[in-house]
Amino acid sequence: MTAVTIHDLPEETHRALERRAAQNNRSMEAEMRAILEAAVRPRDEVGLGTMLAEISRRMGLTNADVEALEQVRDRKPAEPMRFE
Numbered sequence: 001m002t003a004v005t006i007h008d009l010p011e012e013t014h015r016a017l018e019r020r021a022a023q024n025n026r027s028m029e030a031e032m033r034a035i036l037e038a039a040v041r042p043r044d045e046v047g048l049g050t051m052l053a054e055i056s057r058r059m060g061l062t063n064a065d066v067e068a069l070e071q072v073r074d075r076k077p078a079e080p081m082r083f084e
Contacts, residue, residue, distance in 0.1 A: 021031035046054075056066075 017028055017031060021028045024031060024034070026034065
C-alpha cells in the first residue's frame, strides 16, 4: 500500500479530524482513509444507462416514443469517413 504524508496541515483542521475520528470510533489514520475513499470513490455511482434512462423520463419520453423512433430509424450502416 502507498503511504501519504500531509505537510502544513493547520492545527484547527488536525483537531477537527481528531474529533471526527473519535466520534466515528476510528483512529485518525482510519478516519483519513475513510474521508479520502468517500471523496474519490463515491458509493452511489450511476451507470451510463441508468443516467440516460433518467434523462429520458425527465423529458417525458415514453416506451411508445422509443418504439416509434425504432420504426423510422435508418438501419443502413454508416459510411466510413474519408480524409482525402
